[in-house]
Amino acid sequence: MRRWLAVLVLGLASATALAIDTEVAFPDAARQQRYDRWIHELRCVQCQNAAIADSPVGLASDLRRQVKEMIASGQSDDEIRRFMTERYGDFVLYDPPLKPRTYFLWAAPALFLLITVGVAARVIVRRSKGPIDSDPEEPA
Amino acid sequence: MWRYFAPAVAFLALGGLFAYALMRIDQGKLDIREIQSPLIGKAAPAFVLPSLTDPPHQIDSHALAGKPYILNVWGTWCGECRAEHPALMALARTSGLPIIGLDWKDEHSDARAYLAQLGNPYAEVAADDVGRTAIDWGVYGAPETFLVSADGIVLAKHIGAISEAVWEKKFAPHLKNGGRS
Numbered sequence: 001m002r003r004w005l006a007v008l009v010l011g012l013a014s015a016t017a018l019a020i021d022t023e024v025a026f027p028d029a030a031r032q033q034r035y036d037r038w039i040h041e042l043r044c045v046q047c048q049n050a051a052i053a054d055s056p057v058g059l060a061s062d063l064r065r066q067v068k069e070m071i072a073s074g075q076s077d078d079e080i081r082r083f084m085t086e087r088y089g090d091f092v093l094y095d096p097p098l099k100p101r102t103y104f105l106w107a108a109p110a111l112f113l114l115i116t117v118g119v120a121a122r123v124i125v126r127r128s129k130g131p132i133d134s135d136p137e138e139p140a
Numbered sequence: 141m142w143r144y145f146a147p148a149v150a151f152l153a154l155g156g157l158f159a160y161a162l163m164r165i166d167q168g169k170l171d172i173r174e175i176q177s178p179l180i181g182k183a184a185p186a187f188v189l190p191s192l193t194d195p196p197h198q199i200d201s202h203a204l205a206g207k208p209y210i211l212n213v214w215g216t217w218c219g220e221c222r223a224e225h226p227a228l229m230a231l232a233r234t235s236g237l238p239i240i241g242l243d244w245k246d247e248h249s250d251a252r253a254y255l256a257q258l259g260n261p262y263a264e265v266a267a268d269d270v271g272r273t274a275i276d277w278g279v280y281g282a283p284e285t286f287l288v289s290a291d292g293i294v295l296a297k298h299i300g301a302i303s304e305a306v307w308e309k310k311f312a313p314h315l316k317n318g319g320r321s
Contacts, residue, residue, distance in 0.1 A: 045175060045280035058245055059280060062271040087278040089178045 025068045034077075038067045042084060043092050051094065177278055177297045184211075184288045185276035189266035192243050192251055199240075199266040204288070208295075208315065210239045211286040212262070212302070213274060215246045216254045218282040224301035228261040231307060237315075238263035244282055245271050287311045 026032040039053035044060040052060040052067075063084075070080050084092045096102050164170035179185070184201065191197040212228060214221040232239050241262035243251050248267060255265070268274050277286065280299075287296040295314040298306055 058271065059274075062275060066275060086178060087275060088280065089175055089278075091175050 026071070031071055035068060035071055038071070038077075038080060039064050041094050042067070043094055045088050045092055171299070174299050175280070177294070179278055179286075179294045180297060182294060184286070184292050184294050185273070187266065187268075187273040187276065189242075189268055189273060192241070192248060192265035192267045193255070193260070193262075195248075199264050204238075204240065205290075205292050207290050208237055209263075209288050210235065210237050210311075211242060211277070211288060212239055213242045213244050213277070213279050213282050213284040215244045215282050216250045217246065218244075220301050221283045222258070224283050224303070225258050225261070227301065227303050227307075229259050230304065231302065232261035232263075235307065241265035242273060242277075242279075243267045244274050244279065245269065285311075287314055289314070 024032060025035045036053070040051045042052045042063060044050045044052045044055035044057060044063075046057050046059045047055050050060075052063045066083070067080060070083065075083075081093070090096045090102070096105065098106055161170060165172060186201045188198055188200045191199050210231070228239060239262050241264070243265050245268065251265070251267070255262075266273070277284075283301055285298045285302045286294055289295050296310050298310055
């Protein structure tokens with residue numbers, strides 16, 4: 001009785017999960033976790049703004065099948081990454097690798113933060129020296 | 141004085157950049173959805189697939205070696221493929237190259253009816269029912285067209301409907317040295 005109750009509760013819970021891929025791919029937690037991580041890491045290149053885990057298009061389900069098969073046959077994360085990027089480029093990864101082409105991409109947040117802090121510091125220093133609203137460049 | 145204008149100048153510069161990019165997209169000169177294929181300059185992925193038009197026969201990509209060919213990914217479920225069909229028919233006549241069709245995850249009977257109705261530009265049509273060959277070729281949307289050299293190297297790829305203009309600009313220049321890579 002309790003088992004059936006659990007099945008019912010879990011069944012109802014999964015119905016509200018809204019995920020496209022609700023089927024459990026692996027019986028063991030370790031491989032299931034790897035699978036879940038990969039299908040959230042790979043972009044659905046067809047729809048471009050969703051992971052293959054969240055996309056209903058045919059190509060996304062084909063790529064989920066590919067990931068499942070590669071994990072089932074014992075292939076490493078590096079092998080899966082290579083398989084996908086050899087075919088679809090780095091764009092397929094939501095976590096792009098650090099290399100000359102992506103230096104700016106990775107440096108941009110720090111760069112913008114630096115610029116903002118620099119500008120803020122200048123403004124604060126200048127304002128702390130004189131009364132507010134005075135412009136040092138304009139004659140009083 | 142400049143500091144009163146600096147924000148306005150920065151705003152106009154950024155706005156100008158956005159306007160320029162949007163204009164290029166509008167004119168079809170910039171395609172933000174296009175992903176550069178990592179396959180260009182590399183060996184074309186091999187495949188052995190059943191023929192759509194001649195069912196027991198298998199199409200082996202190794203048999204295509206020796207002269208350049210065009211590979212066109214299509215499906216009857218793909219609206220833009222229908223739109224590009226006349227251009228493919230013209231290419232089949234004018235390009236001098238065989239066009240190999242890759243019928244991607246399609247219903248065979250529908251695909252045969254489609255070719256019977258609209259004409260068949262393909263030298264051969266390989267049926268990729270499970271989509272594995274499409275994955276090997278990095279296909280993410282149909283139609284897609286590849287140009288493969290005589291020595292089996294992917295020379296160019298076009299995403300979206302092919303046209304004579306696209307052919308002249310993206311594909312034809314690669315064929316000047318006899319289609320070798």
